[in-house]
Amino acid sequence: MSDAVKNKLSWFAPSPLFYQRRIAREVRIGNKLVGGRHPILVQSMATTETMDTEATVAQCLRMAKVGCELLRITAPTPKHAANLKNIRAALNAAGCDLPIVADIHFMPEAAMEAALHVEKVRVNPGNFADTKRFAVAEYSDQDYREELERIEERFTPLVKRCKDLGRAMRVGTNHGSLSDRIMNRYGDSALGMVESALEFLRIARKNDYHDILLSMKSSNPKVMIQAYRLLVQRMDEEGMDYPLHLGVTEAGDGEDGRVKSAVGIATLLEDGIGDTVRVSLTEDPEFEMPVAYRLANRYPGNPSRSNLFEGVDKESLGKIWIQDHPITEYRPRESRPCAMGPFSIDRKTTVRVITAAPHKPSDWERNWRSYIDYRFGTGQNDIHPEAYLFSIKEAADLEGLAKFHAQAKPAQLAVVARFDLSEAWDLGAKASADMVALRLPQGSLSQPSSAKLSALCQAIAAKGQSLMLEFSQAPASLLFEAVDQAMAMLDTLKLKEVSLCLRGFDVSQLIHLNRALASKLLQEGRPYPIVLALDSEEEPEEVRISAATLFGSLLCDGLGDAILLESGRSDVDTVGLSYNILQASKVRVSKTEFISCPSCGRTLFDLQEVTARIKARTGHLTGVNIAIMGCIVNGPGEMADADFGYVGGAPGKINLYVGKECVDKGIAFDLADDKLVELIKSNGKWKEPA
Numbered sequence: 001m002s003d004a005v006k007n008k009l010s011w012f013a014p015s016p017l018f019y020q021r022r023i024a025r026e027v028r029i030g031n032k033l034v035g036g037r038h039p040i041l042v043q044s045m046a047t048t049e050t051m052d053t054e055a056t057v058a059q060c061l062r063m064a065k066v067g068c069e070l071l072r073i074t075a076p077t078p079k080h081a082a083n084l085k086n087i088r089a090a091l092n093a094a095g096c097d098l099p100i101v102a103d104i105h106f107m108p109e110a111a112m113e114a115a116l117h118v119e120k121v122r123v124n125p126g127n128f129a130d131t132k133r134f135a136v137a138e139y140s141d142q143d144y145r146e147e148l149e150r151i152e153e154r155f156t157p158l159v160k161r162c163k164d165l166g167r168a169m170r171v172g173t174n175h176g177s178l179s180d181r182i183m184n185r186y187g188d189s190a191l192g193m194v195e196s197a198l199e200f201l202r203i204a205r206k207n208d209y210h211d212i213l214l215s216m217k218s219s220n221p222k223v224m225i226q227a228y229r230l231l232v233q234r235m236d237e238e239g240m241d242y243p244l245h246l247g248v249t250e251a252g253d254g255e256d257g258r259v260k261s262a263v264g265i266a267t268l269l270e271d272g273i274g275d276t277v278r279v280s281l282t283e284d285p286e287f288e289m290p291v292a293y294r295l296a297n298r299y300p301g302n303p304s305r306s307n308l309f310e311g312v313d314k315e316s317l318g319k320i321w322i323q324d325h326p327i328t329e330y331r332p333r334e335s336r337p338c339a340m341g342p343f344s345i346d347r348k349t350t351v352r353v354i355t356a357a358p359h360k361p362s363d364w365e366r367n368w369r370s371y372i373d374y375r376f377g378t379g380q381n382d383i384h385p386e387a388y389l390f391s392i393k394e395a396a397d398l399e400g401l402a403k404f405h406a407q408a409k410p411a412q413l414a415v416v417a418r419f420d421l422s423e424a425w426d427l428g429a430k431a432s433a434d435m436v437a438l439r440l441p442q443g444s445l446s447q448p449s450s451a452k453l454s455a456l457c458q459a460i461a462a463k464g465q466s467l468m469l470e471f472s473q474a475p476a477s478l479l480f481e482a483v484d485q486a487m488a489m490l491d492t493l494k495l496k497e498v499s500l501c502l503r504g505f506d507v508s509q510l511i512h513l514n515r516a517l518a519s520k521l522l523q524e525g526r527p528y529p530i531v532l533a534l535d536s537e538e539e540p541e542e543v544r545i546s547a548a549t550l551f552g553s554l555l556c557d558g559l560g561d562a563i564l565l566e567s568g569r570s571d572v573d574t575v576g577l578s579y580n581i582l583q584a585s586k587v588r589v590s591k592t593e594f595i596s597c598p599s600c601g602r603t604l605f606d607l608q609e610v611t612a613r614i615k616a617r618t619g620h621l622t623g624v625n626i627a628i629m630g631c632i633v634n635g636p637g638e639m640a641d642a643d644f645g646y647v648g649g650a651p652g653k654i655n656l657y658v659g660k661e662c663v664d665k666g667i668a669f670d671l672a673d674d675k676l677v678e679l680i681k682s683n684g685k686w687k688e689p690a
């Protein structure tokens with residue numbers, strides 16, 4: 001192992017405190033280059049029947065028109081693979097020379113045929129040479145070796161063909177379709193996913209074939225993030241530098257699908273990992289492109305970003321973060337609770353949602369109505385703000401604040417009053433609120449100001465209110481100076497009901513600064529809770545990506561006790577988006593979780609229509625996890641996390657699952673929705689809609 005690798009403390013990137021793109025080996029896919037310093041390539045997959053050349057070509061042309069750079073098409077059998085030749089020819093005739101990727105599961109023969117016609121072949125190491133039986137068996141070392149020899153025998157001809165013809169290959173591992181061999185030895189884990197790919201990779205390397213990309217997909221962003229990070233670490237250790245294809249499988253549709261994809265993909269892109277992305281939505285593939293571009297365009301080819309940590313001991317802080325964040329372990333940060341009205345900001349209970357009231361006090365009355373709408377009008381009682389934050393500018397604002405607070409108290413809603421410190425000297429102690437947020441000034445505090453701040457904090461605490469201290473100093477040297485000053489004051493005053501919040505930085509800076517702050521607090525034994533905050537005036541599609549990137553990446557690493565998303569735009573639903581991010585990050589469940597595949601040429605029913613129908617009937621079942629999968633070949637394996645599965649079994653027939661067990665087979669399509677509801681009822685997970 002090289003010194004550089006050892007010095008990384010077995011992590012997967014040079015530092016957790018700054019962005020540096022991982023420079024992967026350059027791989028050619030037809031007329032496209034992936035890896036190196038090339039911009040992140042954006043791709044998607046056709047949903048048409050592959051034997052229907054006309055429909056597939058038409059859809060591919062629509063995908064190309066909206067910027068798709070790589071066209072994936074399923075090839076379930078050698079016959080379908082052979083038809084890729086016709087599709088390639090028709091696309092060429094239409095002036096489209098984008099590379100095609102053949103998507104293969106189970107059939108090495110189809111892969112061999114596809115390699116003759118298209119620029120890249122995707123294989124799934126979980127099923128390329130294995131049939132999944134969910135069998136539990138002990139594999140002795142001898143058994144395991146023999147299995148690997150069998151795989152080598154089946155995989156080597158494809159490797160040789162791809163090498164001879166100059167084709168690229170993706171070894172695409174899916175969390176839900178790991179082979180029985182891997183499951184029995186490594187379990188249903190990120191480690192199993194990585195080993196599954198490495199087994200295939202070693203065979204390719206043995207044949208001196210390197211035009212390979214890898215993917216580690218899961219419908220659970222946390223698992224997917226862990227698997228990619230571990231893969232990079234393992235490749236570093238073995239001296240490999242293959243580029244990575246990023247994606248969250250079965251992300252679903254609408255905002256849920258976009259948020260889940262962004263949480264997984266953007267977290268890794270922020271880690272500097274990823275060379276091509278596919279946003280997998282249960283929608284027509286054209287709709288995936290804008291989301292994919294919004295993600296990819298944030299990370300142009302440049303290898304690094306400005307470093308905020310000049311003058312700070314970033315090595316020590318980085319080491320603390322790495323030691324506290326083993327790659328394959330989700331470890332929520334331990335913080336002490338801080339009261340916020342009827343709630344406690346306390347990661348052990350849940351992650352709280354704070355929303356900001358509009359800046360104009362004349363609009364504050366509307367907030368009450370919007371709270372009532374959220375609380376009682378959406379039919380989803382679990383999705384509503386838990387605290388409203390009001391920015392107080394002048395004495396006149398205190399009256400409106402008091403009125404709101406009087407209404408909020410019996411309704412179990414917390415009120416936070418925010419002051420810039422200069423305004424707070426006079427007003428802060430008079431505010432009627434559960435928590436007072438003080439935004440500390442840019443420079444360090446003078447002696448008189450510091451004394452005034454202490455007196456103010458004491459007055460706030462004496463009223464039974466808690467404190468949120470907000471910091472926005474830059475660079476990190478100034479920020480930490482301000483934090484140190486505040487910590488000294490809190491220690492002297494022995495204040496406990498305090499949370500900390502960083503504001504006013506861009507998303508990438510906030511990720512790194514929050515990591516550094518958590519590490520600093522850990523080092524100093526000060527477990528104050530951290531409120532993650534983003535203030536954005538971006539348009540709805542853009543703010544969705546920004547918020548999912550910031551909150552998702554930190555929450556998936558166990559950091560963040562509450563989230564505060566602010567937007568002055570009326571078309572941004574900050575509360576709904578906050579809850580969606582919490583659900584996608586698997587830290588707080590507030591509604592039904594749907595896992596639905598994007599559909600492809602194997603799909604046996606109209607995925608979009610069925611998903612919408614099932615959502616309408618079961619969308620009120622908070623905490624229930626339902627998978628809707630287009631086919632049986634790959635479906636059951638891919639819905640690894642679901643409580644119930646609705647899977648295409650044959651044309652016009654549906655199979656229903658409880659967990660991974662098929663409990664009802666060959667149900668007529670028209671009866672399947674009712675049967676699913678019956679199944680949920682008989683398993684005690686049904687409740688009537690409100």
Ligand code: SF4
Pocket residue numbers: 597598599600601602603604629630631632633634635638
């Ligand atoms: S589960 Fe869906 S996307 Fe996956 S292979 Fe089957 S139909 Fe295609």
